[in-house]
Amino acid sequence: xxxxxxxxxxxxxxxxxxxxxxxxxxxxxxxxxxxxxxxxxxxxxxxxxxxxxxxxxxxxxxxxxxxxxxxxxxxxxxxxxxxxxxxxxxxxxxxxxxxxxxxxxxxxxxxxxxxxxxxxxxxxxxxxxxxxxxxxxxxxxxxxxxxxxxxxxxxxxxxxxxxxxxxxxxxxxxxxxxxxxxxxxxxxxxxxxxxxxxxxxxxxxxxxxxxxxxxxxxxxxxxxxxxxxxxxxxxxxxxxxxxxxxxxxxxxxxxxxxxxxxxxxxxxxxxxxxxxxxxxxxxxxxxxxxxxxxxxxxxxxxxxxxxxxxxxxxxxxxxxxxxxxxxxxxxxxxxxxxxxxxxxxxxxxxxxxxxxxxxxxxxxxxxxxxxxxxxxxxxxxxxxxxxxxxxxxxxxxxxxxxxxxxxxxxx
Amino acid sequence: xxxxxxxxxxxxxxxxxxxxxxxxxxxxxxxxxxxxxxxxxxxxxxxxxxxxxxxxxxxxxxxxxxxxxxxxxxxxxxxxxxxxxxxxxxxxxxxxxxxxxxxxxxxxxxxxxxxxxxxxxxxxxxxxxxxxxxxxxxxxxxxxxxxxxxxxxxxxxxxxxxxxxxxxxxxxxxxxxxxxxxxxxxxxxxxxxxxxxxxxxxxxxxxxxxxxxxxxxxxxxxxxxxxxxxxxxxxxxxxxxxxxxxxxxxxxxxxxxxxxxxxxxxxxxxxxxxxxxxxxxxxxxxxxxxxxxxxxxxxxxxxxxxxxxxxxxxxxxxxxxxxxxxxxxxxxxxxxxxxxxxxxxxxxxxxxxxxxxxxxxxxxxxxxxxxxxxxxxxxxxxxxxxxxxxxxxxxxxxxxxxxxxxxxxxx
Numbered sequence: 001x002x003x004x005x006x007x008x009x010x011x012x013x014x015x016x017x018x019x020x021x022x023x024x025x026x027x028x029x030x031x032x033x034x035x036x037x038x039x040x041x042x043x044x045x046x047x048x049x050x051x052x053x054x055x056x057x058x059x060x061x062x063x064x065x066x067x068x069x070x071x072x073x074x075x076x077x078x079x080x081x082x083x084x085x086x087x088x089x090x091x092x093x094x095x096x097x098x099x100x101x102x103x104x105x106x107x108x109x110x111x112x113x114x115x116x117x118x119x120x121x122x123x124x125x126x127x128x129x130x131x132x133x134x135x136x137x138x139x140x141x142x143x144x145x146x147x148x149x150x151x152x153x154x155x156x157x158x159x160x161x162x163x164x165x166x167x168x169x170x171x172x173x174x175x176x177x178x179x180x181x182x183x184x185x186x187x188x189x190x191x192x193x194x195x196x197x198x199x200x201x202x203x204x205x206x207x208x209x210x211x212x213x214x215x216x217x218x219x220x221x222x223x224x225x226x227x228x229x230x231x232x233x234x235x236x237x238x239x240x241x242x243x244x245x246x247x248x249x250x251x252x253x254x255x256x257x258x259x260x261x262x263x264x265x266x267x268x269x270x271x272x273x274x275x276x277x278x279x280x281x282x283x284x285x286x287x288x289x290x291x292x293x294x295x296x297x298x299x300x301x302x303x304x305x306x307x308x309x310x311x312x313x314x315x316x317x318x319x320x321x322x323x324x325x326x327x328x329x330x331x332x333x334x335x336x337x338x339x340x341x342x343x344x345x346x347x348x349x350x351x352x353x354x355x356x357x358x359x360x361x362x363x364x365x366x367x368x369x370x371x372x373x374x375x376x377x378x379x380x381x382x383x384x385x386x387x388x389x390x391x392x393x394x395x396x397x398x399x400x401x402x403x404x405x406x407x408x409x410x411x
Numbered sequence: 412x413x414x415x416x417x418x419x420x421x422x423x424x425x426x427x428x429x430x431x432x433x434x435x436x437x438x439x440x441x442x443x444x445x446x447x448x449x450x451x452x453x454x455x456x457x458x459x460x461x462x463x464x465x466x467x468x469x470x471x472x473x474x475x476x477x478x479x480x481x482x483x484x485x486x487x488x489x490x491x492x493x494x495x496x497x498x499x500x501x502x503x504x505x506x507x508x509x510x511x512x513x514x515x516x517x518x519x520x521x522x523x524x525x526x527x528x529x530x531x532x533x534x535x536x537x538x539x540x541x542x543x544x545x546x547x548x549x550x551x552x553x554x555x556x557x558x559x560x561x562x563x564x565x566x567x568x569x570x571x572x573x574x575x576x577x578x579x580x581x582x583x584x585x586x587x588x589x590x591x592x593x594x595x596x597x598x599x600x601x602x603x604x605x606x607x608x609x610x611x612x613x614x615x616x617x618x619x620x621x622x623x624x625x626x627x628x629x630x631x632x633x634x635x636x637x638x639x640x641x642x643x644x645x646x647x648x649x650x651x652x653x654x655x656x657x658x659x660x661x662x663x664x665x666x667x668x669x670x671x672x673x674x675x676x677x678x679x680x681x682x683x684x685x686x687x688x689x690x691x692x693x694x695x696x697x698x699x700x701x702x703x704x705x706x707x708x709x710x711x712x713x714x715x716x717x718x719x720x721x722x723x724x725x726x727x728x729x730x731x732x733x734x735x736x737x738x739x740x741x742x743x744x745x746x747x748x749x750x751x752x753x754x755x756x757x758x759x760x761x762x763x764x765x766x767x768x769x770x771x772x773x774x775x776x777x778x779x780x781x782x783x784x785x786x787x788x789x790x791x792x793x794x795x796x797x798x799x800x801x802x803x804x805x806x807x808x809x810x811x812x813x814x815x816x817x818x819x820x821x822x
Contacts, residue, residue, distance in 0.1 A: 032609075032624075033609075033624050033627070033628075036628045036631060036632065037632075050793075051618070052613065052615075053615050053616065059672045085616075086604070086616075087603065087604040087605040087616070087645070087674075088603075088604040088605035088606075088616050088617050089605075089614075089615075089616045090614070090615035090616045091616075104672065104673070105672070105718075105719070106603075106605060106618065106718065106719075107605075107616070108615055108616040143791075147791070148791040148792070148793055149793055155793060155796075156796065163628070163796075163822055164624075164625045164626070164628035164629045164632065164724060164822075165625060165724060165792060165793075165795035165796040165798075165822070166796045167624050167625060167628045168621040168622070168624050168625035168628075168720055168724070168792050169621075169792045169793045169795075169796045171609035171619060171620070171621060171624050172609070172618070172619050172621045172720070172792055173619075174609055174610070174611075174612065174619060176609055176610050192498065192499075192517075193497070193498040193499040194498040194499035194500075194517060194518075195499075198443075198444075198582035198583070198585055198587055199585065199587050200585075201585065202463065203500075203501070204463075204464050204500075204501035204519060205464065205496075205497075205498070205499050205500040205501045205502075205518070205519040206499050207462070207517065207583070208582060208583050208584075208585060209582070210579040210580075210582060210583045211579070213443075213444050213575075213578050213579050213582050214575040214576060214578060214579035215575070216444070217444075217447045217574070217575035217578045217579075218575045220447060221447065221448075221575065234498070262515070263498075307516075307517065308516070308517075309579055309583070313575060313576060313579070338750075339749075339750045339751070340750075340751060340779065368751065380554075380558070380559040381559070381576060381579050381580045381583055382461075382559055382560055382566060382576075382580045384576035384580075385566075385567065385574075385576040385577045385580045387576075411574055411575075411576070
């Protein structure tokens with residue numbers, strides 16, 4: 001009954017899994033305005049120049065730059081007002097030499113105009129004459145055709161998660177539909193003879209299921225779809241049957257074992273029976289989460305997590321999230337999920353094992369954060385509910401001292 | 412036509428608005444498993460002790476602590492095996508003095524047991540006798556009743572946004588339904604004679620609407636509901652009518668003005684007509700976004716944003732987001748949205764005005780980030796699409812020098 005696991009480091013565990021995993025991701029059409037948080041399945045090229053016409057960046061007078069040359073407060077240039085460019089229209093006139101036209105921010109320059117002088121550098125005289133107090137260079141206060149994006153240029157590359165700015169940029173180009181990576185389907189199985197659904201009252205010795213919901217919420221947050229397979233007892237046949245169904249319906253399955261060692265061993269055995277190459281990792285040199293299992297049936301990843309809800313959720317953040325990001329097709333702009341902070345207490349650890357401890361962040365001076373470790377007799381999910389993130393104690397050390405700078409992995 | 416705005420600082424603008432705003436937030440029942448990202452409308456108390464029975468935190472033998480006292484490798488204690496505690500069940504037996512029982516992680520202790528010795532510190536002898544090589548203290552490797560949460564204790568306070576750990580903690584207590592703040596309804600009106608919908612082809616002088624979608628996406632990301640009122644021309648009666656409808660249907664309305672100064676002035680005039688106290692702020696000492704308007708009709712906030720899509724989105728991140736967070740009921744755990752980074756170029760600025768510049772983050776050594784300013788002739792939405800966040804140049808300086816540490820506000 002004791003476990004004799006052959007432990008590998010967290011990095012080695014992920015590398016081993018990724019070296020066996022060659023996904024062919026599905027993609028689909030998505031309306032751009034509903035694509036927030038989705039990931040692009042291909043490079044997106046601009047179908048046009050943006051802008052498509054020369055626009056003023058200020059309120060002022062469009063003119064031919066050389067007509068302003070030499071102008072100053074003491075020696076203004078005098079130009080004839082040829083008209084006003086109305087917003088949303090091409091100007092119905094052009095400028096001749098020594099002429100100018102009133103223009104608003106975003107307005108379209110008359111064909112011969114090549115610069116705009118700002119209103120505050122001008123004064124209206126009678127008889128349609130404008131006094132110009134400042135010399136402007138050719139191109140000044142003008143956005144040229146294609147200056148934002150040239151036709152055919154890559155505007156968003158494959159594997160980018162779309163944020164509000166990208167959505168706006170695509171719609172500015174009239175791109176109202178794009179190809180995005182389809183949400184992977186991730187199955188969750190909660191096992192353990194002692195586990196019951198949250199809406200039931202536990203008898204002595206029973207506990208309510210937590211893992212299905214913490215993991216489900218995290219997976220939803222990442223943008224993947226969750227399929228719940230409920231709670232099954234610690235029974236080999238039941239587990240094999242539900243995993244077989246899950247492998248057909250999902251891209252990726254997570255099993256949280258019952259908290260006993262025998263329940264964890266059962267999970268690894270059954271995963272080995274379901275396809276090749278089977279179990280790749282059983283045991284990771286990390287705390288919490290040592291009995292973590294990575295297995296592969298063809299191109300479908302199966303993960304066995306400890307039954308302890310804190311361990312399961314910490315491992316989900318540290319080791320499962322990077323796997324889901326591969327399924328999501330993420331290649332670019334992994335938002336930095338960590339912030340530096342100053343540790344305010346000593347934290348002992350054990351060499352040869354990576355420790356992850358929950359910390360609360362306290363805002364200090366100049367936006368520098370302090371990280372306060374949250375200790376507790378583990379196992380307690382409300383320990384994580386009090387925390388803002390996790391701090392790694394590397395396997396090479398026997399602890400971290402108060403005052404050192406640490407990198408806090410945010411939830 | 413030139414603007415003569417009376418500028419206030421960004422902080423003063425928000426303070427003035429909040430001093431007039433006394434919201435009575437709506438709340439509603441939500442199923443806990445669907446409450447990810449929602450905000451609690453009341454303190455949540457635990458209906459029970461958690462755990463409800465004394466649990467082992469390890470695999471081992473439960474025993475009466477004093478029976479192990481003095482035990483060591485060289486002088487083991489010998490205890491009689493009284494049985495095995497099955498997972499999910501109360502033990503069907505109790506321990507007498509000098510007895511122990513096999514127990515799994517999470518198992519329920521027999522009534523007289525008060526500690527657990529780990530398997531690795533024991534050995535099974537014949538005839539149901541167990542050799543104990545280590546002395547354990549009373550309570551060792553045991554979670555006591557109510558140690559995670561006592562009955563009646565506050566587990567999550569009002570105004571907390573729920574993450575996966577909180578969802579799991581609530582379900583562990585059998586709390587399957589909670590009161591959460593109802594999503595505020597936020598209306599978006601895009602105005603400007605030059606603006607057309609993204610699925611149309613612009614004629615010369617016209618541009619596609621970007622603001623409805625960038626702002627809509629940001630509002631969705633924050634957890635609020637968006638009502639789109641489409642595009643209206645720069646017309647006083649049209650704007651007044653659509654704002655009147657919006658005020659009836661929404662909690663909060665955002666108008667992005669056309670990009671001309673006259674369009675912006677029109678927005679402020681109309682907002683003043685729609686209720687008291689009317690326009691509170693017209694002009695903020697910030698770049699981009701100087702012509703921002705804050706107005707209030709009763710308890711409904713109206714915000715006027717510049718038409719320039721970059722300005723509108725930057726102001727939405729800096730000034731609109733904190734207002735939406737008030738409508739969301741957020742009080743606790745504002746996730747730190749900034750990370751420190753080293754600026755890698757000089758950035759000039761103008762004293763007396765807060766500047767916000769887009770930067771790209773480059774990961775340097777030891778997880779320390781470098782912030783690279785993204786310069787460009789403004790106005791270009793793809794400028795923001797290239798950026799990871801914004802850096803503030805305070806109004807007290809005339810710029811920041813390469814090498815200084817800055818705080819990057821992440822998107």
